[in-house]
Amino acid sequence: MKSNPAMHGSGDEPDVIVKGKSRMWMIGLLFFxxxxxxxxxxxxxxxxxxxxxxISIFGIAIVFSFLLMFIPCFYDKESTVKYDPNxxxxxxxxxxxxxxxxxxxxxxxxxxxxxxxxxYIGSTSSCCLNKFFATSVNxxxxxxxxxxxxxxxxxIKTIRPIVFxxxxxxxxxxxxxxxxxxxxxxxxxxxQNADEYIRQNPNAxxxxxxxxxxxxxxxxxxxLQQQNQxxxxxxxxSFPADQPSYGLAPTIPPVYSSIASAPPQDSQLTKx
Numbered sequence: 603m604k605s606n607p608a609m610h611g612s613g614d615e616p617d618v619i620v621k622g623k624s625r626m627w628m629i630g631l632l633f634f635x636x637x638x639x640x641x642x643x644x645x646x647x648x649x650x651x652x653x654x655x656x657i658s659i660f661g662i663a664i665v666f667s668f669l670l671m672f673i674p675c676f677y678d679k680e681s682t683v684k685y686d687p688n689x690x691x692x693x694x695x696x697x698x699x700x701x702x703x704x705x706x707x708x709x710x711x712x713x714x715x716x717x718x719x720x721x722y723i724g725s726t727s728s729c730c731l732n733k734f735f736a737t738s739v740n741x742x743x744x745x746x747x748x749x750x751x752x753x754x755x756x757x758i759k760t761i762r763p764i765v766f767x768x769x770x771x772x773x774x775x776x777x778x779x780x781x782x783x784x785x786x787x788x789x790x791x792x793x794q795n796a797d798e799y800i801r802q803n804p805n806a807x808x809x810x811x812x813x814x815x816x817x818x819x820x821x822x823x824x825x826l827q828q829q830n831q832x833x834x835x836x837x838x839x840s841f842p843a844d845q846p847s848y849g850l851a852p853t854i855p856p857v858y859s860s861i862a863s864a865p866p867q868d869s870q871l872t873k874x
Contacts, residue, residue, distance in 0.1 A: 614688055617684055618687075619683070620683045621680065622734075622750075623748065624746065626673075626674030629674050630674040633668075636663065640660045640667065644657060644660040644664065675700065676701065678697065678698055679697045680748070681695070681696050681697070681734065681749075682695045683757055691715065691716060692715040692717065692736060692761065693714050694745070695710060696710060696711040719738040720736060720737070721769065722765065723737075723758060723761050725749065729747055731750065732751060732754060733745055733746065733747050734754055
């Protein structure tokens, strides 16, 4: 079997194309020649020697060779893997063998994968050659062993990191859907003196709002702290306290008795 990688320009970046061709028809040709040689020898043995042992041996060889000759008919004739980085698509084309073309009416199988939908991509070893396979949400494909070791590496090493990153993102979203995180609490701090609050909280993000009808946003800054200063600032009610005066005796107004004494009159008193 022989396979040929190729690079062809398409758009801004070149397409990566890997081809693998089957050489199983050579095995079929080999068994066909064995059948022809065994038949000729069998005729010679029967005509000249008439030895039943040799006749049986070559007869069995002809039958087995005839059966093995049809094995290559079930193998794919050619497989092509094409990666287009511009359209982010992977195209796998499998050309079927002549037997499948005539008997099953299958000339080729073509699968086009979007890179964003691929779940896994890789290759497996089989009889010194490698199979290519790719799976997505909707379809999958696996080729016959037509590729040599390392021949598929340019495509696999380019696409696999993208696929792994997408799978990790899908798993993260699925985990969030199954186990949603607790709801985020929005904390709004209203302070009277923004400068003082900034000195006490140097890492806080402060925003001064001079609109009394301010409606805070749903999503707050990272520190979840925000200042809202209204137009009419809140001022606490305060009253002056009476300060006692020390060292001065309180003045007591005089008390006059209505019988014993009376306030002095500005009139002249006469004796009776």
